[in-house]
Amino acid sequence: MYFFRKIDMVVEKIGQHPSLADIANDEVAQYRKTMAKLDAQEFHKAIGLAAHGVGVGSFVYLRRVFERLITNRFEEFKSAEGWDNSRFYAARMEDKITLLQDHLPDFLVRNRKIYSILSVGVHALDEKDCLKWFDVMKQSILIILEDDKKKKEELARRELFSQAIERFEAKSENSS
Template sequence: MQYATFEDFLFKLPIYTKVQVTDANSEVFLLLLTCGSSFSETAVDGYNPYRSLITTYTCRGNNDHGFVDSLVDEGGYFHVDLTCKRYADVVRFYYIYDAAAREFMKVGQYPSMATYEQSAVKRYQRALSKEHATEFSKAIGLKAHGVGIGSFVYLRRIFERLIEEAHQEALKSQNWDEEVYMKAKMNDKILLLEAYLPGFLVESRVMYSILSKGIHELSEQECLHHFDAIKVGIEIILEEHIEKKAREQRMDEARKAIAQAHQFLGKDSTK
């Protein structure tokens, strides 16, 4: 994933991930340096982990002209404080800049990035067992601490769990050929289970091969680079899963209500 916006540098950049300052992102990097200074006032929208909601933050800090000029020329540590306009909660991000290499990286933050990401786990708990909600949480936590391969292991487990759920449903069908399924590779298993799986999962079944390649062949940094794309894909699948469950529940409730109405009107018509 490319980190290029002010919001990326604050909320999405993992700990210890180096970012090269280029012509394309130099203005955003300068905004990061000057944020909270006496000569710059910046507002940014982001997640408030204390309140579990999206809010608007303003930057606060003690950076002045001399500090920024020195940092650009010589490098060093700096921090950015964000204050929630609504509740006055403060979050803080710590960075180091290598002037010679023109690289910077986040070296700390409070609350942690994992805390920010846990809202996703809560949102999808209805579509995940307790065990797999924990694995989703672990994947997010590992990624937040710069562990790419390990995070892929947990994402693949979640993906495999979704496939097995569909498999168990398919076993109830009289026309299901279990022998063919067991001999098939994952890509073909997904196609065999197409009627039981979210459409996006079937369409994006290549995700499994990406996860497997990440575990066996890719480096930590390569896995981290692709983590967000796979995570978003899994979230879309889980959203489809939740929507399907909700739709089925509404249909069941509607059937019962219609049956009750029909029964009542039927009795009433005999009077």
């Protein structure tokens, strides 16, 4: 037996299997391998909260995931680039993205306002407005994760081919 309730003109089926959160999380599953454990957990929480009508809370978790995507990229490249920790951590998010632009997906660099939108959601929007914009923000993060995944796959593929060429060259030199 199912029970229905009306929430802000949206009818939700109580006891629905799979739940709306399960359906949304299936969409994200392919990126979990490339995400840090905490990011995957908090992205999952954001989706679950949104599926249960908690808009502001879902924005909080999306914003935290976004912040760590940027911070992790800084940590990955700071030594090679000679960047200063104190300047980075004191900077506004838009400036951090500008600093990291050569190491971030083009989509993120072109749409650096994603963070501002998430911040407005946390500080100024109501539940209804956050829920209205949740899918756009979730999809933005998914696009960033997809771009990162493609880049990592391409780099891994190039490395495999480079190793194969090196093995061929070594074998050719030994046969001569």
